[in-house]
Amino acid sequence: MAVDASVHLPDDLLARIRDRAASVDAENVFPEHDLAELQAAGYLSILVPAELGGAGLGLADAAALQQRLASAAPATALAVNMHLVWTGVAKVLADRGDDSLRFVQEGAVAGEIFAFGISEAGNDLVLFGSDTDAAPRPDGSYAFTGTKIFTSLGPVWSQLGLHGLDASDPDDPRMVYAFVPRSPEVITRDDWDTLGMRGTQSRTTELHGAVASPDRVVRRLAPGPQPDAIVFGIFSVFEILLASVYTGVARRALDLAVEAAKTRTSKKSGRTYSQDPDIRHRIAAMAIAYDALPVLVESLAADVDDLVDHGALWFPRLSALKHRAVTMAKQVVDEAMLVSGGASYFTRNELSRLYRDVLAGMFHPSDPESVHSAVAAAWLGPLEP
Template identity: 75%
Template sequence: MTSSVFDPRDILPDDLIERIRSRAAGYDAQNAFPVEDLSELTAAGYLSVLVPTALGGAGLSIAEVALLQQRLAGAAPATALAINMHLVWTGVAKVLADRGIDDLGFVQEGAVAGEVFAFGISEASNDLVLFGSDTDAAPQPDGSYAFTGTKIFTSLGPVWTQLGLHGLDTTSSDGPKMVYAFVSRSDAIVTRDDWDTVGMRGTQSRTTELHGAVAAPDRVVRKIAPGPNSDPIVFGIFSVFEVLLASVYTGIARRALDLAVEVAKTRTSKKTGKTYSDDPDIRWRIAEMALAYDALGPQIASLSEDIDAQTDHGARWFSLLSGLKHRAVVSAKQIVDDAMLVAGGSSYRSASELGRLYRDVLAGMFHPSDPESAHSTAASAWLGPMSS
């Protein structure tokens, strides 16, 4: 299947999207995980869209799944963001497999079998992200590792079955090692019921406590030096994570634009007797929204296709990817802000879909790469490292 003929409605048909959209407000109000959404998406094969057809998946590309995530986010941002974290691991498995590395073959097989993979990388106050960890990874005599620490923002908190995570092994004779591995849910893992946020409530990205959680030897997938690293797993995580995050927030932007257009065409001015679509100021505002939105899709498509094609951007990859995510979330927030102004005060009510999008879009700034990291990466790419 190629991007030129791919239609997201083949995987996410209109009736499924509308059912998911109809439930989004309820999950938000209840601060609950979208169980029905996950069930329907699982039945539709969504959890294995990035898995090769030979293994039972849909065999889609990163570029195609980016389009799917935009469509899903337009219906239910929290559902899309939660599923994103599972798709990141299946995407990393694809990136590695495309480059002849089968370390995550079990992730692809697991996704087809119904496993739900969560992303256990974020830690409180750890701005090193992929380059360091406060979680202890203790090697065991049989080659397994026991992980002890606390992970935050673990989306899919109530439902995941496998957690992909990293930790630091300080015992290695050749220096500390970042250990990437996967652990199953067990009594050694506590998922706190502590997710009560302003927006993206359905993700249920709860805090995860690791109390010696063991990754079996065949689930220890990478041991690499801490710090900036060109290892394929670092590139795989960073690239898929940033592209799919940009896709979710671009989907929010599109939905806000559509809602603003709908309001402008139906809302009538008492002053002029005309619809807002004939008001020059409103037209200018919606044009600004459209101009910003129209730039996002091609950027996502270009970089995701480069990932699929194994294009070599060298050291520029990290600034390109962090820049993509940064532009997507900044643009999406501005588009939602403008949509709120077009819709007027009614959009400020908690029952308003735009009001919910307004709360959901705020989360974009907190995902890696945050604005400071994105700017630092871009500055280093163009100016070189700062002098000591």
């Protein structure tokens, strides 16, 4: 049964979030009021089981809700995404009999805000390597030193889920996944002045020996690709929820284009542009491109929920989903600008903001090169040495 969006993301709440989106972007600030209202509505614990105080939704439900939220305020949706990634990973693990991230579920219900500290400048290994030093301590804790980029929720997070490399034993290096609290050893730079998605405030995070206590160290894995459930959990939830945000952006752009076509009138014909064959063809092409994505997102998300085993095809399918969503969304927003005419070029126009926001999609993993490499390997086999 489809999730009831009016319960978890009511129309009046969505309207207030949409009304604030323009000023959040113009002032380059974090949408604190959006976060406060979403938290009060229980939105940040939608993926937490009901028995722990959450809504007990599945990833497919969360993906549908994130599309709805992104249609109102893409930056708010993208920021919240990073918190939902960790609660989603906790669900993926728990569904497979692993409660090692139960503290994330309990923390989300208690009001903790979880940020995603994986991205590092120039690190195209992403989950499979790290330039952050994870130094082991005698009590089993780890001290992390390094720099993370694109840390959404920068001004407000209370727990940072991150990874680093423990190279203390050169013969047995380990990728360490853990959570550190905000502390004096963590510096959040005020450096988020970007073209779009300004409300995410995805600031650079400096770690100067930030300590994860032993009970917050959740994995020690060999570097490189691993079959561990936490790697699958991070990748699957991250890619699906990213695809959801950009699919939501596309839906809003399509709706705005339809509205513009119905209200703009041609001086030449005296009829609205909705009766112009060229405009009708353009909007039809936008709708055709968009229509496939909600179905694909729901299908792959449901497969994660239902423990479907796609084996080695999981990673190419997930990365291809994100790639499709981002490229589709950019195409739809570009076309919506043309349908809407010159008015959309002004910064006060919502499409102008969507045009800038959608560009952020190309910077999220997986990038186009790695997507095509993974899919080519799935169909053709690995490159010969």
